[in-house]
Ligand code: SF4
Ligand code: SF4
């Protein structure tokens with residue numbers, strides 16, 4: 001029997017919520033470890049390995065040191081996957097890049113010592129600003145079922161795809177009542193599905209944590225906003241929460 005693929009998990013600037021999703025796979029962990037050999041996973045194991053068949057990278061890049069470490073991981077990985085919105089676009093960490101200067105943000109976090117060398121940081125970016133990424137798994141956090149499907153497809157030699165239709169489709173399929181009818185602004189018309197419309201199904205607005213579909217129908221979004229008496233400006237901040245920036249202003 002051939003050796004199982006060596007899989008590793010790495011993190012950069014993030015809340016580690018995506019790796020927690022994997023650490024909490026419960027009974028599915030057995031199935032996963034039957035298929036792959038997890039050789040590095042700081043939150044779960046102490047082991048290290050010199051090279052990897054698949055590296056899953058979580059978190060955004062915010063420092064020069066991050067770049068060197070990420071390039072080293074890339075050089076030792078046959079396949080590199082960005083998982084979680086922090087790694088995909090910079091995610092919620094990109095709020096740091098918006099609305100305030102970098103110095104103001106650093107001062108808010110670190111106080112008067114914000115300029116000390118070890119606190120150095122630059123505007124947040126997704127990992128593909130530094131290395132080539134073979135595959136993206138969006139979400140904040142990632143969806144466990146989607147993660148397992150993607151791993152299985154990779155092991156079968158397939159190129160996994162993502163849903164390329166909006167969250168509204170999943171929401172309607174579940175026969176949820178539209179939140180706009182309750183005066184709640186929802187980004188479902190633009191957001192990439194695949195999460196099962198988790199938020200609207202629990203009476204919370206979709207905030208596009210998985211990014212948008214490839215060609216978001218901004219015209220439809222405009223029509224909905226007009227129908228419910230909202231303006232694009234009123235939803236702009238919401239759209240930027242997860243580092244997503246469809247051109248809704250056009
Ligand atoms: S994508 Fe969200 S859940 Fe995942 S590490 Fe980033 S902030 Fe945490
Ligand atoms: S806008 Fe939101 S609540 Fe309304 S159908 Fe779309 S996903 Fe559901």
Ligand code: SF4
Pocket residue numbers: 140167191192195196197198199200205206207208209210
């Ligand atoms: S409904 Fe929207 S915000 Fe909620 S998990 Fe799905 S994509 Fe993310």
